[in-house]
Amino acid sequence: MNKKILLTGGTGYIGSHAAVELSTRGYDVVLYDNLQNSSAAVVDQIELISNRKCEFIQGDIRDTALLSDTLSRLKINAVMHFAGLKAVAESIEEPLNYYSTNVLGTLSLLDAMLHAQVFNLVFSSSATVYGVPAYLPIDELHPTGPVNPYGRSKLHAERILSDLAVSSTNWSIISLRYFNPTGAHESGLLGERPTSRPNNLMPIISEVALNSRDRLQVFGDDYDTPDGTGVRDFIHVMDLAEGHRKALEYIGKEKGFEIFNLGTGAGYSVLEMVEAYKVASGQAIPVEIMTRRPGDVGACYADALKADTVLGWQAKRSLKDMCESSWRFYTNSSNRG
Ligand code: NAD
Ligand code: WQD
Numbered sequence: 001m002n003k004k005i006l007l008t009g010g011t012g013y014i015g016s017h018a019a020v021e022l023s024t025r026g027y028d029v030v031l032y033d034n035l036q037n038s039s040a041a042v043v044d045q046i047e048l049i050s051n052r053k054c055e056f057i058q059g060d061i062r063d064t065a066l067l068s069d070t071l072s073r074l075k076i077n078a079v080m081h082f083a084g085l086k087a088v089a090e091s092i093e094e095p096l097n098y099y100s101t102n103v104l105g106t107l108s109l110l111d112a113m114l115h116a117q118v119f120n121l122v123f124s125s126s127a128t129v130y131g132v133p134a135y136l137p138i139d140e141l142h143p144t145g146p147v148n149p150y151g152r153s154k155l156h157a158e159r160i161l162s163d164l165a166v167s168s169t170n171w172s173i174i175s176l177r178y179f180n181p182t183g184a185h186e187s188g189l190l191g192e193r194p195t196s197r198p199n200n201l202m203p204i205i206s207e208v209a210l211n212s213r214d215r216l217q218v219f220g221d222d223y224d225t226p227d228g229t230g231v232r233d234f235i236h237v238m239d240l241a242e243g244h245r246k247a248l249e250y251i252g253k254e255k256g257f258e259i260f261n262l263g264t265g266a267g268y269s270v271l272e273m274v275e276a277y278k279v280a281s282g283q284a285i286p287v288e289i290m291t292r293r294p295g296d297v298g299a300c301y302a303d304a305l306k307a308d309t310v311l312g313w314q315a316k317r318s319l320k321d322m323c324e325s326s327w328r329f330y331t332n333s334s335n336r337g
Contacts, residue, residue, distance in 0.1 A: 191329030263302025
């Protein structure tokens with residue numbers, strides 16, 4: 001059951017790490033990506049680490065016919081839907097692009113799945129759907145209230161999934177709300193290498209450690225947090241990948257629609273991240289304190305108890321693991337380019 005898995009966005013950061021996790025556990029993985037924020041070279045790295053072949057199909061998730069044909073022809077059992085756009089600031093500038101990719105793209109995938117009679121789905125959602133935290137830690141019952149088009153596009157997609165699961169008992173769908181994914185595969189062969197400029201903290205810190213940026217701008221040191229800088233729930237990307245495998249095992253047994261947070265339950269501040277990365281890399285990481293970034297909150301971290309209780313999943317890797325694996329990836333000369 002659920003042995004052949006299609007990963008949309010499979011050459012991207014999180015999808016590629018999930019592909020390694022699934023492939024090394026004996027699943028056959030098929031990657032589907034239009035390569036707008038990743039490269040086909042990632043396929044070789046996944047095959048190298050897992051020592052198994054994986055199939056790659058270049059295509060857009062809005063190409064329903066290609067998806068439908070792929071699902072039927074390759075006899076796919078379940079889909080993990082990672083493909084999407086994820087930059088908050090860009091989503092404010094280009095909302096139609098975000099709704100087209102994240103909402104219409106999801107609709108297109110669901111149409112294709114219905115046509116091919118594939119009813120098992122794990123969806124990449126985000127803690128962004130919660131908006132400004134009303135309380136901490138954030139559990140799945142926390143009200144949603146996204147404050148930007150990116151977050152709203154994820155919430156629209158979740159609502160479509162929820163309605164679909166009500167429409168027929170065939171569907172088994174899980175939405176995973178990730179907190180702040182960081183780090184890289186332990187091998188140093190796979191990591192975060194977007195083709196667009198990174199926006200998230202950890203890739204920017206790495207650029208400073210690698211001397212391709214002169215300093216990290218710290219957006220605010222006057223939050224109500226222990227050192228005044230923003231606190232987030234950074235989670236190792238391989239822990240996240242394992243969470244996807246657990247979700248897949250769950251949808252193989254249960255029907256309906258369920259939401260799970262994937263986080264560690266602990267928060268680290270921006271300055272704690274900088275310190276940890278300094279130690280892992282042995283490099284200086286100059287910082288400049290700036291004013292707050294519009295739209296940011298002081299602290300955000302998960303209550304991940306539901307994933308533990310229901311899926312039997314817990315994040316295991318430390319902040320040190322996140323920083324060391326990231327540095328190993330960026331300093332591995334075979335990854336340059
Ligand atoms: P990523 O950009 O590395 O991966 C996304 C992949 O989707 C890329 O390879 C890109 O080429 C592909 N893609 C984009 N539009 C496409 C389209 N129209 N058709 C086919 N492929 C397309 O991003 P990621 O960090 O791996 O994120 C994966 C998913 O997780 C996204 O849906 C994102 O919203 C979600 N998410 C990410 C984070 C994070 O901080 N990285 C946090 C929460 C949720
Ligand atoms: C983390 C902390 C910044 C960059 C975003 C999305 C969210 C999810 C994860 C997809 C904050 C500070 C950052 C910098 C800084 N993505 N920072 N200097 O904002 O928690 O979440 O990514 O779903 O939707 O909103 O992550 O990595 O951008 O920021 O000081 O150059 O680092 O202010 O406190 P964020 P982030």
